[in-house]
Amino acid sequence: MKNRLLRILCVLLAVPVVFAGSVSAASGARSDTTGNFTVPQGGTYTFKITSSGRPSLVAGSKSFRYVSTARSGNDSFIKFSAVGKAGDGCGFYLNGGRKPVAVATILSRQESGEWTAYIDKDHNLHVKRKDGTNDKMIVKDVEEAPCVAGDWVYFLPDLNEIDKVKLDGSQRTKVCGTGAIQVYDANLKAYNGLNGSTAVTAEYKDGYILYKCCQLKQAGDKLENPPSCYKLDLQTGRLTAVQE
Numbered sequence: 591m592k593n594r595l596l597r598i599l600c601v602l603l604a605v606p607v608v609f610a611g612s613v614s615a616a617s618g619a620r621s622d623t624t625g626n627f628t629v630p631q632g633g634t635y636t637f638k639i640t641s642s643g644r645p646s647l648v649a650g651s652k653s654f655r656y657v658s659t660a661r662s663g664n665d666s667f668i669k670f671s672a673v674g675k676a677g678d679g680c681g682f683y684l685n686g687g688r689k690p691v692a693v694a695t696i697l698s699r700q701e702s703g704e705w706t707a708y709i710d711k712d713h714n715l716h717v718k719r720k721d722g723t724n725d726k727m728i729v730k731d732v733e734e735a736p737c738v739a740g741d742w743v744y745f746l747p748d749l750n751e752i753d754k755v756k757l758d759g760s761q762r763t764k765v766c767g768t769g770a771i772q773v774y775d776a777n778l779k780a781y782n783g784l785n786g787s788t789a790v791t792a793e794y795k796d797g798y799i800l801y802k803c804c805q806l807k808q809a810g811d812k813l814e815n816p817p818s819c820y821k822l823d824l825q826t827g828r829l830t831a832v833q834e
Contacts, residue, residue: 619645619684621691622763627756628697628741629654629672634797635694635740636669636825639684646685653678653696660825667825672696705757707736707743715745717757728759737792737799739824744792744799749784752822752829770829771820775805776813798823802834 619641629635634657639645645666649656653674660667674680676698681690704719715732718725733746742754744765755762772781773788784790787806792799799822805815821832 618642621647621684623692624761626693626695628695630740631672631674631676631696631698633740634669634671636667637682637692639666639668640664641666647691648683650681650683650690651678654680654682654694662826669825705738707738707745709734709736709745715743715755717743726759728757729755729762735790735792735801737794739794739799744822746790749786749788765822765827766829768829770831771801771803771818772831773803773805773818774816776815777808777811797825800832801829 619639622638622640623635627635635654637647639647642664644661645668647668649670651674653672654670655673657669657671659669670682672694674696676696678696679693680696681693683689684691704721705717706720707715707717709715709732710727713731713733714727715729715736716725716727717738728743729745729747731747733748735752736743736745738744738757739754741757743757744752744754746768747753749768751767752765753762754765768784771784773784774781782805784803787808789804789806791802793802794800801820801822802817803820804817807815817834819832819834820829822829
């Protein structure tokens with residue numbers, strides 16, 4: 591009990607924490623989230639834990655409440671809800687480890703909505719606060735569709751996949767391929783995958799990102815092309831077609 595209270599106090603008082611790393615040595619379980627990250631107050635966060643067995647992930651304080659676990663193959667998607675106050679911190683402990691695999695801080699709703707992302711003329715991914723300050727380049731040579739979701743930025747590095755990266759440019763990870771996306775060309779009366787003449791935009795919703803994809807009108811085309819909409823589930827990393 592004393593050790594548990596000490597871990598909680600270290601988090602809440604912002605004492606430097608030594609992280610366990612992404613892998614639990616005892617079980618070989620791997621977390622997709624490590625180090626420090628943030629969650630909006632009242633929001634949720636889902637860890638992806640890869641393990642041959644069913645892993646245990648425990649929040650070190652009452653500022654985060656366990657919600658659910660979904661299992662797919664060797665991946666467990668463990669969701670927590672940020673029920674504490676803005677500024678509260680919480681360590682997460684994998685398979686009974688003594689060191690946290692990650693530490694979350696709860697942001698106020700105002701703070702969590704402060705960041706936006708864009709791609710410059712040289713195709714570099716930037717983030718900045720919505721007032722224009724703290725502009726910084728975090729990834730070079732990307733394609734399109736940047737979108738901030740919590741403390742992650744989702745983007746297309748090319749037309750074949752969707753990646754995500756932390757706001758500070760760390761932990762770049764492939765989320766999924768784009769093979770599921772089919773865009774309708776009304777003039778050819780055919781569906782095609784993403785190509786150099788496809789415009790893609792992304793908008794964060796509650797727990798997912800909505801992608802709108804539209805084939806650009808070419809010289810000689812008479813018909814406008816309708817958008818094709820796809821939902822990226824941030825818990826499972828799966829793309830599904832939806833109605834606009």
